[in-house]
Amino acid sequence: MAASPGENRVITRSHTRKAKEQLNNTEDRLSSFFYSLPRYGRSQKLRNSRPSHSNDEKKLDTNMFESYLEDLWNSISEEKRSSYTYLDCLWFSLHKKGLAKENVLKWIKKKQIFSRKYVFIPIVCWRHWSLLIFCNFGEKRPSNTKRPCMLLLDSLQQADPGKLEPDIRRFVLDIYGAEARKEKEAVISKIPLFIPKVPQQRNGEECGIFVLYFIYLFVQNAPTSFSLDGYPYFLKEDWFAPDDLESFRKKIHSFECSKNIESDTRQQRHLGGSDLYGLTPECREAVSSSESQNVVTKKEWALVPGSNGMIVDIQ
Template identity: 55%
Template sequence: MMARIRKSPPSTDDHSTVAEIFVECIIKHRSCWLHLLANHYNREKKLSLKDIKKIKKLFGHTSPCFLGTFPQRKRSKQMGGLHSIPSRIRKKLDTETFECYMEALWKSFSEEKRMSFTYLDSLWFSLYRKASTRPKVLTWIKQKCIFSKNYVFVPVVCWSHWSLLILVHFGDSSDSETRTPCMLLLDSLESADPKRLEPEIRKFVADIYRVEDREKDKNSISRIPLLIPKVPQQRDDEECGSYVLYFINLFMQNAPENFSRDGGYPYFMVRDWFDPEKLECFRSWLEKELSIKKPVSNSSDFSQQKLRKKDGVILLDD
């Protein structure tokens, strides 16, 4: 019999409440502590962080979450000819899976190579779009010291679609002849109209400058170019997350120390940058790297890591 969870009184502490924008996604968890959490949330208007921790303590071991932990069994030809069902990386990636693969990819590069780059959590841009979590996101970004890096990867997931924003030379002056600040937006689905993100991207950048106390007026920020290269396009709706990971991989391999629009932009970022076969090899390699270096963790453990990492805000998939 399930223990009854008492509803905690409303709290004025932003860290103690569930981020409501992530509640809908947990309904896909079945017969686990996250599923119990979803049921409680449906019955009560608000759950405190204390309530969530109590549910996890009571049911985390007896009702663990195995969503996405086990690979799918391949079907035989006699069962419908679906013997080539794609593995997890070939499916549309949620934010949890993306973070696991991104960490494996990042660790595959040498420490020296990583010195010029950094990347933001794949949920931060989505959280920034919500007024209630925007201040906290800007605090996390400030801790990344992005103005000391040549390139900053910002995974963007909006409207169930992944794209990649790259902030280039943000620590340099706009009048530099060799290192000019700009933004690159790489989208594997041009029909999604990546330009529609520009207003939010520019507001995002302006707020980053503001919290960093950088002397830069709105007019100069508006003049930072947002460039959209004609990159390879995905073949179906399930591949956008994989394309973003491969964009990051190839960009880290090929990006020059000094990126200048006068030097023949977009350099290597062209429509035939890579072919489907190379992307397929990358996917297979990434799966192998992850299985060797970091086995996929239990979803409940991952959620708890996110809970600690983000100062109490529950970050589940968008």
């Protein structure tokens, strides 16, 4: 019997913490919101325009990725949450590096992937994000057209996503072995791996956003039964428009901003210090009103509430 969605969320949160302890050096840490705000004595100027998307924006780190994915997952229907699941974004890397491999396989076993229609496996490897999807792994009566297969979605085809195949094959083989499945190794090794041509990123910093958007759209449009006859379905180069991705990106960065503020505020209070110590009056106002306004922050920007939505540009 499959675990309930609530139990799956608890499993994911618990194992995410364990995975991060094992692979701490692979994470990109986001800059602290408070350290990015201007202090007295530093030069600053006001501008009347909001910052536009920059190619210099940092990639999503694993903390923020998992946090947003969990939030996204909670928004889908109960029916889909019971028949789909996702793995922690560090588990594949841990397995690939041979770190805590036995624990990783135990954690995956608790996700009961052989009772699911689709399993989403975010992969972060070589500082690049891609998405592996298991289809029909829970199929009890496979046929020529309806049988287990895998999809590897990569927004940077020039990075040669096919080079991950040996690691993916070992990963899948170990999962079957840990579950004591009856399928023979020769059969498991022949599970098809497809790499569809999906929309491509425009710079080197967008891969994490693309993976989240792949999951978001796939969950919405996935066929009830994935058939090889229907492949590639919607998985094409024109799957979505750049404007749609841009809207999704803005939601991600807004979510990222709010999480950073919450995290840093809790840390400051835990240390017994004032959250607003040393900040300019404008920034104190921005932080104080963050719960009631959409505060937009970046590495070099802080929103100052006002009639024109003015921005502090940190020099």
